[in-house]
Structures are given as C-alpha cells and as structure tokens.
Amino acid sequence: MPIRTEPMTVNVGPQHPSTHGVFRLRITFDGEEILEVEPVLGYLHRGSEKLAEERNYVQVVTLTDRLDYTSSMINNQAYCLAVEKLLGVEPPRRAKFLRTLVAELQRIASHLVAVGFFIQELGAFGTPLMYAFRSRERILDLFEMLCGARITVSFMRPGGVFADAPPDFWPALTQFMHDFAIEFGEFEQLLLENEILLARTRGVSPLPPELAINCSVSGPVLRASGVNWDWRKMDPYDAYDRVEFDVPVGSHWDNYDRFWVRMQEVRQSMRIIDQCVEQLEPGPVRLADLPLVIRPQAGAEAYGRVEASKGELGFYLVSDGGIAPYRCKIRSPSLINLTVTEHLLVGWKLADMIVSLGSVDINMGEVDR
Amino acid sequence: MLVKALSGEQLAERLEQALPDSVKDKGRDEVWVEPSRIAEVARFLKEDEALDFQYLNSVSAVDFIEYFAMVYHLTSLNQRHTAIVKARVYGREGLVVPSVYQIWRGADFQEREIWDLMGIRFEGHPNMKRIMLWEGFVGHPLRKDFL
Numbered sequence A: 001m002p003i004r005t006e007p008m009t010v011n012v013g014p015q016h017p018s019t020h021g022v023f024r025l026r027i028t029f030d031g032e033e034i035l036e037v038e039p040v041l042g043y044l045h046r047g048s049e050k051l052a053e054e055r056n057y058v059q060v061v062t063l064t065d066r067l068d069y070t071s072s073m074i075n076n077q078a079y080c081l082a083v084e085k086l087l088g089v090e091p092p093r094r095a096k097f098l099r100t101l102v103a104e105l106q107r108i109a110s111h112l113v114a115v116g117f118f119i120q121e122l123g124a125f126g127t128p129l130m131y132a133f134r135s136r137e138r139i140l141d142l143f144e145m146l147c148g149a150r151i152t153v154s155f156m157r158p159g160g161v162f163a164d165a166p167p168d169f170w171p172a173l174t175q176f177m178h179d180f181a182i183e184f185g186e187f188e189q190l191l192l193e194n195e196i197l198l199a200r201t202r203g204v205s206p207l208p209p210e211l212a213i214n215c216s217v218s219g220p221v222l223r224a225s226g227v228n229w230d231w232r233k234m235d236p237y238d239a240y241d242r243v244e245f246d247v248p249v250g251s252h253w254d255n256y257d258r259f260w261v262r263m264q265e266v267r268q269s270m271r272i273i274d275q276c277v278e279q280l281e282p283g284p285v286r287l288a289d290l291p292l293v294i295r296p297q298a299g300a301e302a303y304g305r306v307e308a309s310k311g312e313l314g315f316y317l318v319s320d321g322g323i324a325p326y327r328c329k330i331r332s333p334s335l336i337n338l339t340v341t342e343h344l345l346v347g348w349k350l351a352d353m354i355v356s357l358g359s360v361d362i363n364m365g366e367v368d369r
Numbered sequence B: 001m002l003v004k005a006l007s008g009e010q011l012a013e014r015l016e017q018a019l020p021d022s023v024k025d026k027g028r029d030e031v032w033v034e035p036s037r038i039a040e041v042a043r044f045l046k047e048d049e050a051l052d053f054q055y056l057n058s059v060s061a062v063d064f065i066e067y068f069a070m071v072y073h074l075t076s077l078n079q080r081h082t083a084i085v086k087a088r089v090y091g092r093e094g095l096v097v098p099s100v101y102q103i104w105r106g107a108d109f110q111e112r113e114i115w116d117l118m119g120i121r122f123e124g125h126p127n128m129k130r131i132m133l134w135e136g137f138v139g140h141p142l143r144k145d146f147l
Helices: A048-052 A060-065 A072-087 A093-121 A127-147 A169-191 A195-201 A209-214 A220-224 A255-279 A333-345 A350-360 A364-368 B008-018 B035-047 B107-118
Strands: A008-012 A024-030 A033-040 A298-307 A312-320 A327-331 B023-026 B030-033 B055-063 B067-076 B081-090 B095-098 B120-123
Touching (some): A024 A350, A033 A350, A048 A060, A048 A327, A072 A312, A093 A127, A209 A333, A220 A255, A312 B055, A312 B067, A333 A350, B035 B081, B035 B095, B081 B095
Parallel strands (some): B095 B120
Antiparallel strands (some): A298 A312
16 A cells, blocks of 8 residues: 655755755655755855946956856856957967867866766765866866966956966976876776666666757756757867867766766867867967957947856856946856756656756856856 | 858848848847847747757846847757847836747746846746845846946
8 A cells, every 4th residue: 555645845955065055956855756846046146247347357357267166267268258259359379279278177177076076976975076186186286387276267368368387387287187097097997887876877867958958958968968069169269170079979868978978078178188288389378469458349249158167158248338348147057057957856766866966067156156 | 060140130131021020120240129029039030940049048138227138149059050139128117028938948047037137027937036136135236226
C-alpha cells in the first residue's frame, strides 16, 4: 500500500554551501521528488549597471571584475570590446593575442572551479576539488605576475591591455603549461570514465536543444545540449580568427555532457594558448592615441559580446557624449542560464538537484550584478 | 560561416510587408517598431523561415527621460544573422509593453528585471514581480530620476 505523503516546501539557501553563493531555491518536495522550484535571487545585487553610469569608461573595468569573479579576465575583455566597438577602434596586434591568451587561461581556471565543485557535489568530498584548485592556483599566480591581482584583475583597458607581460611571465607560463598538461591528464584519467560519476550523471536532467535555444541558454550548457554555437567561432573577436580550435558538442544533453563539454574545452583552451604564444610578436599593447577619459560620440551605442566561461557575456553600452556610459546593460550568462532551472530539477530527486544546479555552473556575482 | 548583422533597412522592409504599420522608424542597424505590437513582431521574426530568429540574446531598457527605449538583440542560429529591434515607450508612470515570454522563454528574468529596475510592466508575463529587490521597495533604481 502506498504511503500518503504531504508535499513539503524547503528553502535551499541563501546560506547553503552548494548553491554557489547567495542563491535561494524554494523547492516543494513530495518525499524525495521535486514538484516545484522557484529561484529567488538578488542577495548579491550591487547595482553594477547604475554604478557604471557614475564612472568613466576606464573606471568601469574595475566593476566588471566583480561580476563573475571566477572569470574576471573575460569580463574585462567583453567590456573593452564593447567600448572599442563604440569608438570604432581596434587594439594593437600584440594586445589582441595577450587578451586571447589570458582569456583562455581564465577559461581553464573557471572550468576547473566548475568541474571541481560539480564533483564535490556528487559526494567526492575534497580530493577532486583540490586537484582542480592546485592548477587554478597557478593560473592565479600567473595573473598576479601580469597585474598584481589574482581575482579582481582589471588587466584590460579599452584599446588594449594595462601593461605588457613582465619578462619572467613567459618562462612561468611555459612551465605551467608543461605541468598542467600532466596534471590535467591525471584529472581526466580520474574522472572522465569514472563509473560512479557516470552512474550518477548519465541521463540525469537532459535539456533538449529546442528548449535550450528558446530559453536563451548559452555557453557549455547550450553546447552540451547538442547545439554547435560558440561566439569565438561565429563572431571572432580579438585573435580568435588566428587560432585553431574545436567546439565540443554533447550528444546526450545531460549532466554528464555538461561536465564533459567543460573538460574538453579545457583541452581546447590549452591549444589556443600554445598558438597565441607562438604567434606573439613584439609591439605596443595599448592604443597610444586613446585618451584616458574617453568621450564617445553622443548617441553612439554598441553591443559587445564574448564567449565567456559561462556563456554569452554581452555589454550593451549607450553614450550621450559624456565621460561615463549613459547606460551599461550587462547580459549575464549565469542569470539567463538559470531560466532552465525549473526544467532541470522538477521530477528529479533531491540528491540530483544540487548536481544539476552545479552542472549549469552559475556565479552569483554575475546573476545579481 | 560567420554571423552577419541585418540592417535596419532590410528588417523594416520585411516587417512592413508582413505586418503593415508596425514599423515606426528605421536606423542603420536597427528597426523601431510600435511598442504595442512588440509581441506580434516578435512572433513573426521567430516564425518567418527566412528570418528565423529563435534566439533572444538580450532585452534591455534605456531611460532617455523623454521616453524609454526597449532594445531586443536577436540571433538566428540557422541563418547566422543578428538583428536589433527597438521600441519607444513614452511616459513615466503605468508603462505596459506586451511580453515576449510566450515566444522566447529567455525573456523571463530579463523582463522581470526591467520591471524591477526600470518600471516597465510586461503584459502576458506569468510571473511579473520584482526579481533583484524585494516586494515593497519604492521606485525603480535604474531610472535616471532615481537618486
């Protein structure tokens, strides 16, 4: 005889360690099964868009670091591209390659965090996360050599980068790339065909491509749903038209594929970094004739976008001819990827909830802005 | 094949053919449509085979004091082109625009955010409430007159 159960509403978060920040899910359970999900956000809302209206174009770069703090370099890049589009200028060749290089290092770091926590949420407490963080730590050390900061880097500027890499950066990068190839090989060996991981994630929470597109999902989540769409390929910016890489695409659309796509993207990022180092030529790294206080034409507007580690990150800038953006709208991939939470969670069990949420890889700094 | 941007001219022509009187104005990169017909225009842009805009990149609102500009950035993944559709919403109080939620689910959080921070309501959105700030907050902080 079935036991009659009452549905129960539980708040997961905002202080729950596995919600990746201050994110709250109001979930109604029937026993172990999820009946209803409502995401509640805004706990980290700092009003970045309003703050940007009070700062000049160069100062806004510091705000972008604080959006998705696991991929600050890519945020810098997206914003700088938008400003450059607004002005109709292009950075020097060396700056383009430097930006591409650091953006790919940042993508590796961000994916390592995503994958590390994903495994942690599956119950493999500590070890795989430490494997991931061991390598991420060294990427942050490299950033420290570049600009003195590890997380809030502000390395890029409209019209190039803040400064050229110091001479000791290059041997450190070579050493890192050598070690990381081995470390990541271990990581792959440990995880990619791990039986427990497959049993827990294969076939769980599939996201069909039509729904993913309709919900404006982007980045690894979209590609795991079988949609071959990467802005680095479709609308190449900086030096992405000069490098070769593949776009991994999932075939099962499930949690495992979202994990697998990120693992493959790390490999592709390594390829891009090697090609950037090969093609770097000496030269200026910042446009000399661009003033510190930028005044774009009144009425000018631009939508600059990049393929960030979480998806399409866009900055929509509108100028009124002043020294600060009149409007700076941030299209954040984390927020929009959350549109599918309900689809991913409803009907699945409590134990899969945390894992599915981890597979989307949200960052609250970017969700709430 | 790379993504190319459709010009305001091309978009205006297509829209004018299919939905007479929906186009108000056109710019170099964008087309301005009648705000009350946004949902209708959106459905056409999505369902027309040549345009095929299944993907909504972003929805933004800009406060120009005299009016609010609604800005829709769209992409067609099959046709590999992008478009910008805009609408002018005049007034300061009680602003309502048709929601595109039923056409692109991706508008869900962005429309709620615009209501929260800019104070434009979306008719037909199933869950039109504040998203970043709490219910009971007075005012819409991204407006230019919010100090």
